[in-house]
Amino acid sequence: MIPGTALAWLMGGFALLLIPQWDRLPVWLMVSCIVLAIWRWLAQLGRLRLPGKWSRSGLMAVLVAVYIATVQGRFTVETASSFFVLAVGLKWLETRTVRDFYVLLFILVYLATVNFLFHQEIHWTVINLTGVLVLFVGLQVLNAPGIPGAVRSGWKRLGLMFVKTLPVVVLLFVFFPRMAPLWSVPLVSGEARTGISDSMTPGDISNLAQSDERAFRVTFGDEIPAYRDRYWRGLFLDTLDGETWRQSRGDGFRRPGRVSVDGGVGELQPNEYDVLLEPTDQTWAFALEGSVAVSDNVEKNENGLFRFDRPADSAVRYRMGLAPQAAETGAALGNARQYLQLPANGNPRARELARSLREQASGPQELALNILSRFREQQYFYTLRPPQMPENGIDALLFDSKRGFCAHYAGAMTFLLRAADIPARVVVGYQGGEPGADNAYLIVRQYDAHAWVEAWIPGQGWTRFDPTAAIAPERIESGLRQAMQEEGSFLENNWTSPQRYGDMAMIQWASLQLDKINYQWQRWVVGYQGQSQMDLMSRLPGGFSLRELGYVTAAVIGGALLFAGLFTALRGRSFSGRDAFSRVLGRWHSICEAAGVPVRDGETPSRQAQRLAQAQPAVASSAMTFARLVNRHYYAGSSGAPGAGKSGPGAREELGRMKRLLGTLNKQVKRSKSSTGRE
Amino acid sequence: MRSRIRKRWQRWINHRIPRRDHQILSQRNVFILPTGAGVIFGLLLLIMLITGINYQNSLIYLLTFILGAVFVAAMHQTHRNLAGLELTVLSGGEGFPGDPIPFRIRAKAGGNDALALSLSCEDTRIDQQHVLKGEPADLSLALVPFERGYFRPDRIRVETRFPFGLLKAWSWLRPVSAGIVFPDPIPAPESASTVQDGEQTSQARSIDGNDHADIRPWREGDLSQRVLWKRFARTGEMVIADWEGEQGSPQWLDYEAFRGVDQELRLSYLAYQVLDRMKTNRPFGLNLPGQRIDPDEGRAHGTRCLKALAVFGLEKPREGEPLAFGTRTQDASFGPGIRSAREARS
Known part of the structure; x- marks a missing residue:
């Protein structure tokens, strides 16, 4: 019933559209889809029979049961999308008539749509669009299987259509009014994202240091600040609970709905910077010290940190301004008891050290500096392979092994400060970031994750102290790669990462170029949403509002149809040979x-x-x-x-x-x- | 109400597409609408747009716009697939009732290849006909009529869904030419006028169509059907047209041989006899009221006789709405060699 070539192209499209799903589909589902498609293909060749009604229903029941067992009642966009894939897989066995072909085609087109929810990088876009094109080539073969060179002429026809309609597509893309969501379905993800979390057990961040995934990218209106000044604050951990540092208060009520993903506001001013944050599923916005919110999708909370109103479930762009005078000077301490909290017992040697430090120092500032000098002068090591320190970990770190990662030292220093009655907290975020192609922007990756200390110094407010800077200044001056050069542990478990081969110029160059293209793509195409559209429109004469945009869209569609109609009419006239x-x-x-x-x-x-x-x-x-x-x-x-x-x-x-x-x-x-x- | 709308629609179509044997499809007479799949595709685009709005996803917008534009482009592609196509009726075909009769149409592509055409008329349909540029193709639609006479399909629908099957463009061809359906052959009782006589048959063979009639007075024993009753009505003389050497001759198939039989049945008997003579390769002539076909043999002759039987008593269908001053074609004739009996007799 269905021509084999058409079926083959449909399967090809399916295979392409499955690629972007690879990291979120369970393996069994992937395998069953492939097996079912192969089964269908063998049936097409006549080698195998398609299952009858009963065995088909049985198979369907089994797969759906396995699916239900795997998702365990979680309903997220991801489980929905994997159910979608399951439906396509099962549909293969039912694809007998032309009608089935269309049903499958429509499902696959929607699968492409779903793929865009999860991946928006340019290469995924290309794969997705190619998949859809392949489907439409198959459709042409289905509708005219007999003509010679059906596939080649199909590509040609489709390509011409694409090129001819491109101007209209571009106009629509630019002018179609970006409305607010009609109703909001958060893009809840069951997947654990790589990134910093709201609790810190020693060792967490060193795991993160093995990941080269991007955390965010920043474009500065001015010069990129020096490496050592790039402290991206994310959140405070102010409660020590056994070995684990936590937030005393969570981020509070998570409002349903979606964060505004586009916070681009006009041209970037010299003292401003734009951050394009990868999805974190958290409300944290990372910012340099002394920043103020410029775009309205971030706001400062009472702790002086920046937050989105909703979790960032897709890439979010926000803009900050640098205002050094707006630093923490004079900010109220707030709940001092919270910043002095310590477990009732444990780490006795550290408490003893704190007491003696307090006796030696004249004030909190000096005490903190004394701790730093101790780190600097004694044989402390900065390492990605710290020994296990199960009991009284801070004591073990400070007095025995003297080997740790930033999280260890930040935790230990906060402990010492609090034991000496100085309000202190652990700050988690990122430090550093390497420049992208042409030094145009900064790429901050997960291995730039960092933890440091802020202490309350009367008269100065919260002041940053970074024990890592004292132990391994190269980490702060030029990054983890330099800091780990001797140990050789930089991305040691991550063989495929181009960052690992940072010393090979070619790879580095290629990866930076790719990142640059993707960054521009994300900023200008993917991120072209409400705010950017309004910015662009406000620069046009006349100052378009949403309503005018609607008119423009209607005009574009109408004009294109009219033009095409006239064009056909004229062509028709010349083709009928009538002079x-x-x-x-x-x-x-x-x-x-x-x-x-x-x-x-x-x-x-x-x-x-x-x-x-x-x-x-x-x-x-x-x-x-x-x-x-x-x-x-x-x-x-x-x-x-x-x-x-x-x-x-x-x-x-x-x-x-x-x-x-x-x-x-x-x-x-x-x-x-x-x-x-x-x- | 519905039938009234339908009637109006039909009238409008008929006005828009006049009966023609030669039709060039253009934007004037090509219609286009989305198919069922096309409507679903439109809904899918709408759902995709809503998804894009709800998730503020630019790339979904982009995909939706691309597919929407492809849909519109497909509209033109589908239309262009038909536009410029030249359809010419080659022949209406001929055959017996209940048998498929090929209605043959020549199709010539205009500016573009016309791919995946389907032609349909009532229940008959052919699919996947490709007419490439510069290669005219003959398409034949096997229609099955059930009644004797001129047979002319009211409309032949030419449709294409290429390239995506999301839209269908169609037009109609309303042919002027008609096929011819022979009478259904029914075994005839051998009548007196066609009694076998070997000698006379061989005699008749020497007459090669140049026969003429002797007119002699009626005498005892002449079959009453051989009386020229028309002349009797005019003059009162009872005369017999004595076709040369044809006295009761078996090679003449005579409409008048079946007295008291219904006209259609007579024609069926004659058709059977014509087929019978053709099978045995015997020469024969056909004598119908108002028309006479001289004895001859061979396939062409047989077909000519069958055609005469097929259209006996029927008027050739008009080519469309009558105009005040004449018809579009000259009066139809069956070509040389066939003249009316009246002419022959005068």
Whole structure:
């Protein structure tokens, strides 16, 4: 029923559209889809029979049961999308008729749509669009399997359509009003995202250090700040619970709905920077110290941190301004007891050290600096392979192993400060980031995750102290790669990462170029949402609002349809081989028919005119003159009369005469008809 | 009410597409609408747009716009697939009732290839006909009529859904030419006028169509059907047209041989006899009221006789709405060699 070639293309499209799902589909589902598709293909070849109604239902029941067992009642967009894939897989066994083919095609097109929810990078876009194109090639083969070179002409036709409609697509994309969501379905993800979390057990961040995934990218209106100043604050951990640092208060109520993903506001000013944050499923916005919110999708909370109003379940772009005078000076301490909280017991040696430090130092500032000098002067090591420190971990770190990662040292220093009655907290975020291609922007990756300490110094407010800077200054000056050079542990478990091979210029260059393209793509295409559209429109004369955008969209669609219609009409005219002369003849024929004189095939113009003259004596002379002109047109070419050829000014003049004559003829016919009507 | 709307619609179509044996499809007479799949596709685009709005996803917008534009482009593609196509009726075909009769149409592509055409008329349908540019193709639609006479399909629908099957463009061809359906052959009782006589048959063979009639007075024993009753009505003389050497001759198949039999049945008997003579390769002539076909043999002759039987007593269908001053074609004739009996007799 379905031509094999068409089915093969449909399967090809399916395979392509499955690729973007690879990291979120359970393996069994992936395998069953492939097996079912192969089964269908073997049935097409006649090697295998499609299952009957009962075995099909059985198979369906089994797979759906396995599916239900795997999702365990979680309803997220991801489980929905994997159910979608399951439906496609099962549909393969049912694809017998042309109708089934269309059902499958439509499901697959929607699968492409779902894929865009999860992946928006340019290469995924290309794969997705290619998948859809492949489907449409299959569709053409389905509709005309017999023509030679069906596939090649299918691609050509589709490509031409694509190119011809591109301007309209671009106009629509730019002008279609980006409305607020009609109703909001959060893009809840069951997947654990790589990234910092709201609790810190020593060792967490060193796991993160093995990941080269991007956390965010930043474009500065001005120069990129120096490496050591790039402290991206994310959240505070102010409660020590056993070995784990936590937030005393969570992020509070998670409002349903979706975060506004586009916070681009006009042109980037010199003291501003744009952050494009990868999805985190958290409300945290990362910002440099001394920042103020510029775009309205972030706001500062009472702790001086920046938050979205909803979790960032897709890439979010926000803008911050740098205002050093707006630093924490004079900010209220707030709940001091919270920042002095410590477990009732444990780590006795550390508490003892804190007490002695407090006796030595004259004030909190000095005490904190003393701790840093201790880290700097004694043999402490910064390592991605710290030893296990199960009991009294802070004591073990400070006095025995003296080996740890930033999280260890930040936790230990906060502990010491609190034990010495100085309000302190652990700050988690990122530090550093490497420049993208052409130094145009900064890429901050997960291995840039960092933890440091802030202590309350009376008169100064919250002040940053980074024990890592004291132990391994190269981490703060130039990044983890440099800091781990000796140990060789940088991305040691991540063989495929191009960052791992940072010393190979070619790989580095290629990966940066790819990132640059993707960044531009994300900023200008993917991120082209409400705010960017409004910005762009406000720069156009007239200042468009949402309503005007609606009008423009309607005008674009209408104009495109009109243009295409006119174009076809003109083409149709030229293709039917009708030149000006045959149009004149056509008009003559319709005048004859209107007068009630039928046109006969193969009759000479004179004979036709005679019959018209008989029927309508009033028009006799004009009709005969017209017939003479037509005869002259036919035979003038051969007689060689000057200026009467088939082209040239003479011919045009002749045509003009014919047209004028027909005009009179038409009037005469109408007049004589109306006069006979009255009689 | 519905039938009234339907009637109006039909009238409008008939006005828009006059009966023609030669039709160039253009935007004037090509219609286009989405198919069922096309409507579903439109709904899918709407759902995709809503998804894009709800998830503020630019790429979904982009995909929706691309597919929407492809849909519109497909509209033009489907239309262009038909536009410029030239359809010419080659022949209406001929055959017996209940048998498929090929209605043959020549199709010539205009500016573009016309791919995946389907032609249909009532229940008959052919699919996947490709007419490439510069390669005219002959399409034949096997229609099955059940009644004797001229057979002319009211409309032949030419449709294409290429390239995506989301839209269908169609037009109609309303042919002027008609096929011819022979009478259903029914075994005839051998009548007196066609009694076998070997000698006379061989005699008749020497007459090669140049026969003429002797007119002699009626005498005892002449079959009453051989009386020229028309002349009797005019003059009162009872005369017999004595076709040369034809006295009761078996090679003449005579409408008048079946007295008292219904006209259609007579024609069926004659058709059977014609077939019978053709099978045995015997020469024969056909004598119908108002028309006479001289004895001859061979396939062409047989067919000519069958055609005469097929259209006996019927008027050739008009080519469309009558115009005040004449018809579009000259009066139909069956070509040379056939003249009316009246002419022959005078």
